Amino acid sequence: MYRVDDEQRRIRLGRRHLLAPSARVTSAVTVSDAVVALHATDAATLYLSVCARLSDPGVGVVEQALYEDVSLVRLLSMRNTLFTVSTDVAPAVDASNARSVATKERSKLLKHLREDGKGLGEQWLADTERQTLAALNTRGRATGSELSAAVPALRTKITVFPGTKQETVQGVASRVIRVLAADGRIRRDRPRGSWTSSQFRWTAAEPWPVSDASAAREEVAMRWLHSYGPGTESDLKWWTGWGVRETRAALAAAGAEEVLLDNGAVAWVAPGDVADEPSPEPWAALLPGLDPSAMGWADRSFQLPAAHRAALFDRAGNIGPTVWWNGTIIGGWAQRSNGELVWRLLADVGEEASRLIEAEAARLSAWTDDARITPRFRTPLERELTS
Template sequence: MYRISDEQRRIRLGRRHLLAPSVRTGSVVAVADAVVALHATDAATVYLSVCARMTEPGIGAVDHALYEDVSLVRLLSMRNTLFSMSAEVAPAIDASSARPVAAKERQKLLKHLREDANGLDEQWLADTERQTLSALATRGRATGSELSAAVPALRTKITIFPGTRQETVQGVASRVIRVLAADGRIRRDRPRGSWTSSQFRWTTAAPWPESDPAEARTEVAGRWLRSYGPATEGDLKWWTGWGIRETRAALAAASAEEVLLDSGAFGWAAPGDLAAEPAPEPWAALLPGLDPSAMGWADRDFQLPADHRAALFDRSGNIGPTVWWNGGIVGGWAQRPDGELVWRLLSDIGREGSQLIEAEAARLSAWTGDARVTPRFRTPLERELTG
């Protein structure tokens, strides 16, 4: 069986994820496609992840892709998480991952409605959705608060988990909007405030055309292997949130080739993607929390020393801002309230590595300007550095 070393996996990451300076790009869409999809739970992450991989980083290019030509779209998809991906990749991710998530979101909301003492049902939800879409079409774009003001039904309160210790009263507006967004009937438009804000306005949208889920999973698996392979079956299962049967079927349909990894585990590579690659030039990167280069695998041992984990992850398993050197995670970084970028190395990488990290920090500071970025998921090292 062909063996692919951890060093080769790190070399592939630097080149395929567009992190080495010689392979950076001027296209936002090319960045998204290089990593299949960008984590978008934290609004700032999309900008930080894209600009780390661009020859000329800047807010304007990402804004244009998200809100002008909409070549970059957001979907609640893998692992019930918000991702941004290119419009070309979106139909496959929609069919393979977003549709099942949307169905579960709708069923969850309907369950809460039926359990409420007001006796709300599926017809009430359909009527409320129709009124919400009509109000949004009239306004063009609106925040959740503005939609609630325009649609009285959105101001309805329901009791969640009645009769239990978790019983609480909540408004339905955010839940109805979440279901409409998951169904692809509305989408996030420009936020109120800067690019770091998550207070989005909403606008109407058309759902993606239906396609065969199995074919879509095959396409997604193939793209993921070309970006993240070689990797294990467990890595793909974790990244997508699919069941084990769907994962194995997708790997087989994508003609994945089995390889041996340095860990002794069996991995999978894209068909014909076995040859060793030359290392790019030495490179460093400052990547944001939840960046795809850190979140592409369940098993990150080839890039992340075990003794770094406690400092770089929160209690839920979310990775914070990271410092990279030649495909490995060697530290973490943060931005202080006064705007200063600070970092701490957890590995000794020598003078050349330290100098390149300083250059990347200067590059990051130059395009972020006066913006202040605080990760939604804060980690021990990030908190310590900002304190």
Template sequence: MSRSLPLITTAERRNRLGRRHRLAPSVRAVTVTEAAEAVVALHATDAATVFLSARARLAEGGPAVIERALYEEVGLVRLLSMRNTLFAVSTELAPYVDSSTARAIAAKERRTLLKHLAEDGQGLDADWLAAAEAAALEALDVHGPCTGSQLSAAVPALRQKITLGRGKRNEAQTGVATRVIRLLAADGRIRRDRPRGSWTSSQFRWVHTQSWPAVPADEARAEIARRWLRAYGPATEADLKWWTGWTLTDARRALAAVGPDQVRLEDGSTALVSPGDTGPEPVPEPWAALLPGLDPSAMGWSDRGFHLDPAHRAALFDYAGNVGPTVWWNGAVIGGWAQRADGEVVWRLLGSPGRAAEEAVAAEARRLAEWVGPARVTPRFRTPLERELTS
């Protein structure tokens, strides 16, 4: 039966990646929002990843252009969402991400904090938490953007400490400020603003904002699935389940609402594409890219076999499955890179892709080093090859 399905080859999948992820020079994005939407969302756990992922997809513009999109135009916002991970998404997509994923995370965060408050036995409860949240929002209205420590200084309730695991071997005392701030952010009532320090800093200031408009959860998940399938198809329901962190039932319902077409892959397996998206992708010009750790092009599938040689995984991923900085050539991962303490961008190819690839990678490394300038980038999740290159 699968033999009658349209065939999408590995080369075709790589062509799609190069063009749809805006990595080939001729299709690079004009705006930061376009760059983010090309891959649905940019990983934001590591502050530098947002900037370096956008840089790789932009036709022009330095860090200031991305800062303006995040903090002045607010065309992108950071949300705790897919896989309980921080992502930067366009403000157009944010309500769908919020309803499809972030709402459930926020509810779980609230239940967990209330449970810890009750177990601590100091009489702190939902009313206390509501008052602390209201006081934090009022402080932001009065003082403007604040860091977590500045908020704690302004709001006495945030200086409260609770004991986790009271009476147990792992008993530990912790402050509530970080947890309350995280909960306000998960609820969409505050957002991350310009950090203290450079664009590589994760010490964000916070601002009071309005919660996102409500979208029915099924509608929101269908919209996320539609965009994801366009960016990452051919892909499987297992890939979507992994990428979103949804249940298998929710992933299947979202895909059913999209109505994808089925295609055949070179290994004989089947996968899904957007409705009608079975034709060939134009072949992009040869391209090289140096992508940061956690970049969406490496993290968009649970099965990455079409662009990553399994033999290279140990060098490029950490023990938890986080990808480090990668070197790409025409839609395949061919090595890794790092920035040394003196600012030099160094790289190593895993295999022999040929002289054209080596020259293109060297040129891209020079472009990256010039773009980063005096900043220093150390991935939050360090991998064996990245550590070796910087040792």
């Protein structure tokens, strides 16, 4: 059995995730495909992740792909999380993950409607969805508030979790819109405000063609192996949110090959992907919270020293903004309210690393300009740096 050591895993990351300067590209779509999917729960993360991998970073490159070309789309998919993927990858992600998420979202909403006791159910939801789509088609694009103003049913309030400590009264607008988006019948358009805003407008969309879920899982597994391999079965199961049976079947269908890791664990690579790769030039990176290079594996020990974890993760397991040196996470960064970019290194990495980190910070500051970036999931180190 071939062995892929931790150093080779870090080399692959620098090359395949487009983080070494010589690996950077000019297209936001190329970036997305290189990492399979970009986290999009935090609006700013998407831009920061893409621009860290562009040779000429800028907001306009990402906006062009999202809103003009629509070559990048957001899907509620893996682990019931919002991701951005290219339109080439979207059908496989939709069939392998997003369809089941959409089914659960609809079931959850219908359960809340029934428990509310007003007699609302499937027919009411279908009528409300139809009215919402009609209003959106008339307007072209609209915010949730604008849709609620146009569709009286969206102003309905229901009691969720009645009779429990969690009982509360909520409006249905956001839930109905979430279900429509999960079904692929609407999509997020330009936000109100800047690129860091999550107050999106919505526009009509066409659902992705129905395709075989097993074949879609095979494709997603193969893409993940090319981008993140070697990775363990547990890594892929965690990243996708699939069950053990689906994960094993996808790896088998993809023809994944076994390799050994430095810690003795058995991992998987794409067929034939066992040869060592040459080291790229020394590189540093400042990546945002939830960046895919930190979120691609359940076990990050090859890139993240255990002693650094407490400072860089929140209590829910979300990683914050990180500083990287040649494939290892060595610290964290933040932006203060006055726009100043600050960072703290958790390891002594030498003069060359410090110089390249400063250059990356300057590059990041140049394209973000006067934007203010506060991660949605705040970590101990990020909070310390901005206090």
